[in-house]
Amino acid sequence: MDSNDWDGRYAGSAELVWTAEPNRFVVEAIADLAPGDALDLAAGEGRNAVWLAERGWRVTAVDFSPVAVARGREFAARRGVPVNWRVADVTADAIEPNRYDLVLIAYLHLPPAGLATVLAGAREALRPGGTVVVVGHDRANLDGGVGGPKDPQILLTPQAVVAGLTGLRGVRADTARRPVTVDGATVEALDTVVVATRPE
Template sequence: MDSHAWDTRYATSPDLVWTAEPNRFVVEETADLTPGRALDLAAGEGRNAIWLAEHGWQVTAVDFSPVAIARGRNLARQRGVQVDWQVADLTTYEPPADTFDLVLIAYLHLPAADLAAILHRAKRALRPGGSLVLVGHDRANLTDGIGGPQDPTVLQTPETVVAELDGLRIRRADTARRPVPTDGGTIDALDTVVVATRP
């Protein structure tokens, strides 16, 4: 979907499209990091950016939907935290190099070439010692999970993500289960989770 379609989706929902709570894997993989500067790419309504800010991070949150950014800004104000909100298309956005202690990419689903270019720019944005955390719907979710995009060309696997992170030290790369409550009970969604550090 393009930014206008996402704007419409956000604007027509009376509540947050996503929960205000951070993603469980983001919490798992960042809770023990020393807060510094963080970049949240494809931040949406800001649930992860705001959680990071509440835990001492100086956060820049980027999304191509002005409506999502406005919602994030409002939620951050309600929660009493500061976040640098930026509207930008990640396929052309160039974060400053050697700047961030954490780069987060959560549920950004694009064709492989676009995602690869974003991952390469994310690597450059890391300071030495900085961490990159990616969480996305895994390709296996199509047959063994629930929810997420149904187009296999925009889904991820640990292997395809790691292949674009040469030069980083891979700390985690796996397909993880995320319980999703449904009317028929809890079903696991399958997510790609990759965590890497710049030496």
């Protein structure tokens, strides 16, 4: 899907498409970190960015959908927190190196070359001691979970993400189960979760 497709998807919903709650794995990974400068890549409507800002992080949120960014600005304003919003393509827009204490990539699904570019940028954007958190639909979800894209080429694995974060120290890299409700029943989605830090 390109930015126009996502514009249409966001514009077609009166409510937030992804809810106002942050992702559970993002919360787990970040809850104990001291607030600093954070970059949320492919932030969508900003559920994670706003949660971070509410906890004292100075957040820059980037998405290539102008409609998503507009909705994110409105959401942050309703919650009374500052978020620096930017419309940009995370696969092409340069990221300032050594700038952030946290880089978040949540549910960004790209072909391998695009993912490698984004991971390399995220790695370089970290300050010493900074943390990168990557969460997304795992390739195992095709056979063992629910939801998410159906193209295996854009689904994640912990191994592929770790390979794109060379030089960082791994804190977590696994396939995690996430309960979701479908037609009134609780089922599970499978997500790749990778947390890594840049050595001091």
